[in-house]
Structures are given as structure tokens and as C-alpha cells.
Amino acid sequence: MGSFDQNKAYAPQEEGSAFFDDGREIELLHFVYSHTNLENIRGSPKNVLAAIDEYGRTKKYLMNVGEDKGRIVTDLIAEVKPKTMVELGGYVGYSCILFGDAVRDSGGQRYYSLERDPAFAAVIMSLVDLAGLSDTVKVVVGSSDESIARLHASGALEHIDLMFLDHYKPAYVTDLKLCEELRLVTPGSVLAADNVIKPGNPPYLDYVRSSVQQKRKNADEAGKGPGTEGFLETNVKMYEKRFGDAKFSQSKGNPSLVYKSKLVHSYEPTGEPSSEAECVRSSYPHIHPSHSAMLCSNSIKFHLVTKPHAPPRPAALFFYNHVPKNVLLILLSLICLPVSLALVLGSFVLVKFDYVRPQPTRRPLDYDDDPEDECSPTRPRPTRKTILVTGVSMTKGLAIARLLAQRTPHRVIGADVSPFSPGRFSTSISAFHTLTAPSGSSTKPYVDSLLSVIRDENVDLWISCSSVVAAVEDGQVVRLAEETMSRNGRIFKAIQFREDVVEKFHAKDQFIDYIESIGLQVPESYRCTTAQQVLDVLLRATPETDGEQKAGEQKEKRFILKPIGVDDRARASMMTLLPLASVPETTAYVKKLGISPSNPFQLQQHIPSPEYCTHALIVQGRVAAFTACPSSELLMHYSALSPTSHLCQQMLEFTEHVASEHGAGFTGHLSFDFLVEGEGRNVVLYPIECNPRAHTAVVLFEDEGKMADAYLSVFSRPRTKAVDVIVPKMPCPSYYWAGHDLVTLVVIPMLSLFYGRASLQDVVLGARTFADHVIYWRDGTYSVWDPWPFLVLYHVYWPVQLLLSLLNGKKWSRVNVSTTKVFES
Numbered sequence: 001m002g003s004f005d006q007n008k009a010y011a012p013q014e015e016g017s018a019f020f021d022d023g024r025e026i027e028l029l030h031f032v033y034s035h036t037n038l039e040n041i042r043g044s045p046k047n048v049l050a051a052i053d054e055y056g057r058t059k060k061y062l063m064n065v066g067e068d069k070g071r072i073v074t075d076l077i078a079e080v081k082p083k084t085m086v087e088l089g090g091y092v093g094y095s096c097i098l099f100g101d102a103v104r105d106s107g108g109q110r111y112y113s114l115e116r117d118p119a120f121a122a123v124i125m126s127l128v129d130l131a132g133l134s135d136t137v138k139v140v141v142g143s144s145d146e147s148i149a150r151l152h153a154s155g156a157l158e159h160i161d162l163m164f165l166d167h168y169k170p171a172y173v174t175d176l177k178l179c180e181e182l183r184l185v186t187p188g189s190v191l192a193a194d195n196v197i198k199p200g201n202p203p204y205l206d207y208v209r210s211s212v213q214q215k216r217k218n219a220d221e222a223g224k225g226p227g228t229e230g231f232l233e234t235n236v237k238m239y240e241k242r243f244g245d246a247k248f249s250q251s252k253g254n255p256s257l258v259y260k261s262k263l264v265h266s267y268e269p270t271g272e273p274s275s276e277a278e279c280v281r282s283s284y285p286h287i288h289p290s291h292s293a294m295l296c297s298n299s300i301k302f303h304l305v306t307k308p309h310a311p312p313r314p315a316a317l318f319f320y321n322h323v324p325k326n327v328l329l330i331l332l333s334l335i336c337l338p339v340s341l342a343l344v345l346g347s348f349v350l351v352k353f354d355y356v357r358p359q360p361t362r363r364p365l366d367y368d369d370d371p372e373d374e375c376s377p378t379r380p381r382p383t384r385k386t387i388l389v390t391g392v393s394m395t396k397g398l399a400i401a402r403l404l405a406q407r408t409p410h411r412v413i414g415a416d417v418s419p420f421s422p423g424r425f426s427t428s429i430s431a432f433h434t435l436t437a438p439s440g441s442s443t444k445p446y447v448d449s450l451l452s453v454i455r456d457e458n459v460d461l462w463i464s465c466s467s468v469v470a471a472v473e474d475g476q477v478v479r480l481a482e483e484t485m486s487r488n489g490r491i492f493k494a495i496q497f498r499e500d501v502v503e504k505f506h507a508k509d510q511f512i513d514y515i516e517s518i519g520l521q522v523p524e525s526y527r528c529t530t531a532q533q534v535l536d537v538l539l540r541a542t543p544e545t546d547g548e549q550k551a552g553e554q555k556e557k558r559f560i561l562k563p564i565g566v567d568d569r570a571r572a573s574m575m576t577l578l579p580l581a582s583v584p585e586t587t588a589y590v591k592k593l594g595i596s597p598s599n600p601f602q603l604q605q606h607i608p609s610p611e612y613c614t615h616a617l618i619v620q621g622r623v624a625a626f627t628a629c630p631s632s633e634l635l636m637h638y639s640a641l642s643p644t645s646h647l648c649q650q651m652l653e654f655t656e657h658v659a660s661e662h663g664a665g666f667t668g669h670l671s672f673d674f675l676v677e678g679e680g681r682n683v684v685l686y687p688i689e690c691n692p693r694a695h696t697a698v699v700l701f702e703d704e705g706k707m708a709d710a711y712l713s714v715f716s717r718p719r720t721k722a723v724d725v726i727v728p729k730m731p732c733p734s735y736y737w738a739g740h741d742l743v744t745l746v747v748i749p750m751l752s753l754f755y756g757r758a759s760l761q762d763v764v765l766g767a768r769t770f771a772d773h774v775i776y777w778r779d780g781t782y783s784v785w786d787p788w789p790f791l792v793l794y795h796v797y798w799p800v801q802l803l804l805s806l807l808n809g810k811k812w813s814r815v816n817v818s819t820t821k822v823f824e825s
């Protein structure tokens with residue numbers, strides 16, 4: 001902490017509560033609006049702050065956060081890059097203008113200033129407007145707890161990335177608990193609380209420093225509501241004149257959250273020194289130890305910066321171990337079997353007695369089904385085609401097979417490497433073939449088995465939905481099948497890129513190089529074939545500091561390290577932010593990954609922004625169908641973005657750009673993962689990965705019949721005129737997978753409660769979310785006209801896989817129900 005520049009000191013604070021609410025706030029407005037420099041002040045947050053400071057220095061004290069303490073929070077904003085920030089207590093808008101401006105600069109969307117006093121709120125609004133920040137800042141009048149609850153209930157506030165607490169001291173804890181309960185504050189949120197030592201807020205310090213057990217115990221102590229004990233009387237009574245006795249939220253919070261805290265020292269705007277001291281060792285992982293030691297010096301004034309995170313993970317509960325995990329899941333499948341059987345039976349009854357909307361009807365064969373001949377004067381009779389869909393054990397393959405079987409007159413057949421493939425039992429599939437699974441370097445049997453299905457079944461169109469391990473091989477099959485079929489005088493089409501294209505898009509490093517080469521923006525990325533290369537980049541990008549970071553200094557860059565090939569174990573930990581707290585820790589972490597020329601990794605700049613995924617069908621170099629949705633953990637929940645939204649249009653434009661680069665021979669499924677900074681018209685897309693194959697998001701097209709035509713358009717001549725891109729029919733339901741949600745939202749919280757690792761609240765919340773999904777969302781596998789795949793998936797396919805895993809001892813860490821992928825551990 002540097003010294004205080006006395007020239008900037010505010011007028012001293014008056015005794016008692018005579019330092020505010022005596023008309024000075026309105027006087028400040030007059031002062032600013034009659035300022036000789038008003039024209040330069042207008043539209044400039046910096047100049048509005050300077051004018052407020054000038055009033056505080058030359059006229060009367062103002063209880064603002066001030067420049068010095070403000071810098072702590074603006075630095076934090078630059079680090080956290082909050083999309084949404086909330087302040088509790090706005091007063092005349094100093095912190096609101098300073099932080100609102102910083103949030104806007106760092107790409108954030110919204111700054112809420114919660115102020116109870118309507119007169120103060122009016123001053124804030126007026127000065128925010130003068131500063132030109134009204135688009136970003138929203139001033140909310142009312143008591144903070146009521147405002148938080150209202151904003152949450154209306155959907156305007158879904159999550160708080162950064163919160164600044166600077167209002168009524170006894171309400172710090174009660175408001176924080178309310179935010180926890182409403183899941184506005186979750187692991188990853190950051191809190192900055194002012195004046196926790198002087199004037200002092202012991203209950204707040206106690207709360208954020210308590211362990212889960214202490215918090216649970218306190219929460220269970222009936223009748224011991226929040227109060228004003230431990231506060232200076234002046235602090236308790238300072239708002240009494242206008243608002244009488246304070247009422248508090250009675251929320252119990254979320255005791256499962258624990259916080260890492262650090263105290264940061266600074267000066268009040270008056271520059272007044274204090275002899276109090278408090279030392280908290282920083283738990284921020286990236287703070288250098290010498291910096292932490294510095295925090296132990298005597299403080300003058302300070303903030304407490306607090307970061308909640310999941311509690312340190314204790315030893316895994318027994319049911320996460322290999323044998324109990326598999327056995328419990330098999331048992332769960334057995335327990336749920338009667339429910340699934342009832343569902344299948346119910347489906348037949350509903351369909352039989354017309355209780356559901358009619359199944360989309362197959363249209364008769366007509367000339368549109370042979371579009372390759374559409375210009376021929378001697379048009380032959382249209383013929384029924386055979387369409388092969390591979391990968392029908394996965395939701396994406398099943399969804400495409402159903403779509404084509406229900407909406408076109410053609411014969412749809414399926415193939416998969418698993419004989420228990422749920423798609424095999426779909427009424428959409430006329431015939432099923434078991435393929436030989438590719439294993440390691442031996443891919444020939446897989447390629448041969450697929451080629452023989454194409455040949456024996458006289459396949460006209462092959463839609464590949466194979467898994468990542470067969471992506472390149474599928475590219476080979478296209479080439480070989482096209483050669484063979486054309487030798488035999490047959491027309492054969494495939495929705496699958498050739499192997500060279502697959503390789504280029506599939507390898508993370510080649511993809512980033514390619515995107516950069518066509519002039520599109522990419523995150524900073526390095527291909528590394530040795531641990532030393534990784535360490536060199538990390539140390540160069542984030543030099544060690546031996547003290548406090550100076551204002552204006554570039555913030556530390558963080559990186560993530562991803563395997564370029566398929567490496568489930570490394571993938572599981574790839575979101576670890578690097579560098580770690582110390583050089584030895586970083587070195588040890590990087591070295592244990594086994595980075596080598598045959599196992600290269602990509603070191604990529606971490607962009608702390610929301611992630612989106614897209615799915616596109618590309619036909620002859622044009623985007624025929626497109627959708628985008630926010631990425632969810634394990635990609636088990638899908639909600640389509642509005643196709644007309646600017647963000648969706650931007651991602652579509654990007655995809656069109658890439659597709660048009662490759663010309664008319666470019667046909668296949670293409671999906672991208674993007675990190676998205678900013679919002680509205682100011683979004684910046686960072687493509688981070690590409691999957692040149694079908695994405696599960698294809699389920700979102702279930703109700704859009706034109707999607708089937710988009711697949712058949714592969715038989716048409718390349719279009720010269722622009723055609724409409726097919727998008728999911730709006731409003732489009734969100735999708736979930738019942739088995740995944742049952743385990744993650746209901747079973748695991750219940751078992752964890754039993755072992756004291758979760759609260760009743762966690763269980764209720766999980767069950768409520770599950771119920772919401774069952775009632776309002778759509779299951780990705782279940783279809784009332786075609787219920788067998790659902791039954792087979794949960795009661796044949798997965799039990800068999802789990803049994804095999806028990807027998808062969810192959811351990812797994814996660815499974816993806818929709819893609820049937822098992823992540824090895």
C-alpha cells in the first residue's frame with residue numbers, strides 16, 4: 001500500500017450521524033450541474049468522479065468509497081470481468097460510476113446499484129445519466145433484501161459475478177445469505193466488502209471465515225436470527241431517522257459454500273489513518289507468498305475481498321468407487337424398470353387412442369425426391385432411396401434417423417458398433433447392422449464393415465454420426481465408397497467430410513492455425529510437445545512479481561492446457577488454470593501430464609466468458625441448417641438460442657465463412673465451441689474447438705420437418721441462389737436426459753445428505769430442478785411414438801456397459817448418456 005496524497009483528502013467526517021442526509025447530496029447535484037467544466041463532464045465518468053471528489057474536498061465530506069479504495073475494486077473487476085455486478089448501497093453514485101464504468105470496459109453487461117433512500121437514488125440516477133452510463137447501470141430503489149428478491153423473481157438477476165457490499169453493516173450477512181439461497185452467489189462469485197474492520201463488521205467476518213460445519217450448526221440453532229450485536233451503535237442507528245428499525249432477511253443461506261478471503265488495505269477518501277490491524281492470509285491461489293506477508297502489516301483502512309468456492313473436497317464417498325458406483329447404477333436401473341415399462345405401455349395407449357398429437361406423417365414419394373434430375377426433360381420415376389445412419393446408439397444418430405423416417409418416404413437403416421444400440425430398437429429403423437469397433441491403430445475392420453453395409457444395402461445416402469474415435473475413418477469411408485459406387489455407375493452421397501478435412505478441423509492446433517489463417521480471431525494458443533515449452537510460455541506470460549501489483553500494470557494471464565489427441569484423463573483436469581500458486585507447483589502439474597511429441601498439448605489463453613456450442617449441416621459448401629446453444633456441463637442440457645439473436649447470427653456468419661472457404665465439395669456436419677465476450681452488438685467470438693461431425697444439439701430440430709429436406713438437398717445440384725438456413729422451430733423446448741438428471745440431481749444429493757455431505761436444501765433444490773425438467777423440458781431419447789430406445793438405453797445398454805466395466809475392471813470417471821461416451825479414469 002502506498003502513501004496517501006493529502007491534496008486529494010476529503011473534508012473530515014463530522015461527528016455522530018451529521019455527515020450525511022442533511023441536504024448535501026442535493027447540494028452536490030447543484031455543484032456538479034453548475035460546474036464551469038460541465039460540458040467536459042457530460043459523458044465522462046472520469047470527470048463526473050472528479051467533480052464529486054472536488055465537492056468532497058472543498059465543500060463537505062461524502063461517504064464515498066473514494067479513489068484509493070475504489071482502485072482495489074476496479075482491479076478486481078479487471079480480473080474477474082463480471083458479466084453482472086451488484087453493489088449494495090449506492091449513496092450519491094460514486095462507486096456506481098467508478099465500478100459501472102470499469103464493468104463496461106471489461107466487457108460486462110449490467111451493474112445494479114441497490115439504494116434504499118429514494119432521494120439518494122435520484123442523485124445516483126442523475127449523475128449516472130450525466131456520465132453516460134445509463135445503458136450499463138440500473139439503479140434499484142428500495143431495501144437491498146427486497147430489491148435482491150425482486151430482481152431475482154423477475155429473472156432480471158440470475159447470477160452475481162461480483163458484489164460490492166457497502167450499505168447497512170448488519171445487513172451484510174443477511175443479504176449475503178439471501179444471495180446464496182437464491183443461488184445468485186455461487187462458487188466463482190467474488191465479494192468485496194467495505195469497512196469490515198473499521199467501523200467493523202465482526203458477524204460478516206465470522207460468517208465468511210466459518211467452515212461448513214460451523215455454518216450448519218449456526219443455521220440449525222432455532223430462533224437465533226440475525227441481529228445488531230457486535231456493531232457500533234452509530235452504525236446500527238445511522239439510518240434510523242428515515243427508516244426506523246431495520247428488518248432483515250431471515251434466509252439461512254447456503255452453508256455448503258465456504259470462502260477464501262483476503263484483507264486489502266487502503267485509505268478512506270479523507271486519508272484518515274487508523275491504528276487497527278487485522279491480518280488474513282490470502283487464499284487466492286495466484287497471490288505470491290510475499291504479497292500475502294505484506295498483508296500482515298498494520299493496516300489503515302481496507303476491504304475484505306472474498307471468493308466463495310466449493311469446500312475443499314474431502315475423501316470421495318464410498319459410492320464414487322468403482323464397484324459400488326457400477327452396482328448402484330445397475331440397481332437403480334432395476335428399481336426404475338417398472339416406471340419405464342409403464343411409460344412404454346402408456347405411450348402405446350396414448351398413441352392408440354389418439355391422446356397425443358399425430359406422428360409427423362411420411363409424405364408420398366414424388367419428384368422432389370429425385371432432385372438431381374429436376375432439370376431433365378425426360379424425368380425418370382422417382383425411386384425410394386436407402387438412407388444409412390451410423391451411430392444410432394447416440395441421441396444424435398437416433399434423432400436424425402427418426403426425422404428422416406418420419407418426414408421422408410425413404411427407407412432408413414441404422415448401424416452401430418454396439419449390438420445393444422438403443423437405435424436398433426427404434427421403429428424408424430428398417431434394418432440394423434453391427435459394425436466392428438475401431439480399436440487403437442487397427443481401423444481396417446471398422447472401415448471394411450461399414451463399406452460392406454453401404455455396398456450390400458445399396459445405400460444412396462449415408463449420414464455419419466459416428467463417435468470421435470471413428471471420425472477420421474469415416475472420412476476414409478466416404479472416399480472409398482464414392483470411388484466404388486461410381487465404378488458401379490451408382491450415385492452415392494454422404495453427409496461426412498473427407499479425412500483431410502476431418503483431420504484439419506479435429507486437431508485443436510491445426511484448427512486454430514486455420515482460423516487464424518482466414519483472418520478470424522482466435523485466443524492466444526501454443527502447440528507444446530514438451531513440458532518445458534509449456535513452462536516457458538507460462539513464465540514469460542506471467543512473470544513473478546515481488547510485491548503489490550501497481551495500478552495500470554497488465555493483469556496476470558491465465559491459461560488452460562488441453563490434450564490435442566483423445567486423452568480422457570488429461571481432459572478431466574483441463575480446466576485447471578495455470579500457472580498455479582508457485583513455480584514448483586506449476587512445474588509438477590505440467591510434468592505429470594506426459595506431454596511429448598506423440599502426446600502434444602495445446603496451451604490456450606483462458607478467457608473467462610460464457611461458452612456456446614453450435615451444430616450446422618453443411619451441404620455443398622453452404623450452411624443448410626444451423627442452431628446454437630449455451631454449453632452446459634457434460635453437454636446434457638440443450639436450449640436453443642433465438643435464431644434471430646445477434647449472437648446466433650454472428651456464430652452462423654462465422655460458420656458460413658468457414659463453409660464458403662471450402663467450395664461445393666464440402667458436405668458434412670460441423671460444430672464449433674465459442675467463448676463469447678461482451679453482449680448485443682459488441683460480442684467478440686473466440687472459437688476454441690471444432691468438431692467436424694454431428695452434435696447432439698441436432699435434437700433441437702425434432703419439430704422442424706424442413707430439416708429432412710435439408711439432408712436430401714445433397715442430391716440437388718449446387719445452389720447458385722441463396723437459400724434459407726433451416727433453424728429449429730420456435731418456440732423450441734429445452735432438452736435433458738432423464739437418466740443423467742435422475743442421478744445428478746436426485747440420487748447423488750440424497751446419498752450425500754445421508755453421509756452429511758449435502759444439506760436438505762441441496763436435495764430439495766435438486767429434486768425441484770429435476771421435476772421442472774420432467775414437466776417442462778423434453779427428454780432427448782424418449783418419443784411417444786417410438787419409446788423402445790428409451791427403455792433399451794436405461795435398462796439394457798447401460799446395465800450391460802456397467803456390468804462389462806465391473807468384469808473387465810476398466811474404471812471410468814463420467815459417462816455421457818446421450819453420446820454413450822465413457823470417460824476413462
Ligand SMILES: C[S@@+](CC[C@H](N)C(=O)[O-])C[C@H]1O[C@@H](n2cnc3c(N)ncnc32)[C@H](O)[C@@H]1O
Binds near residue numbers: 091092114143166167
Ligand atoms: C456508505 S454509503 C455507500 C457509498 C457508495 N457505495 C459509494 O462508495 O459511493 C451507504 C449507502 O447504503 C444505503 N443503504 C443503507 N441500508 C441499505 C439497505 N438496506 N438497502 C439499500 N441501501 C442501503 C444508504 O442509504 C447509503 O446511501
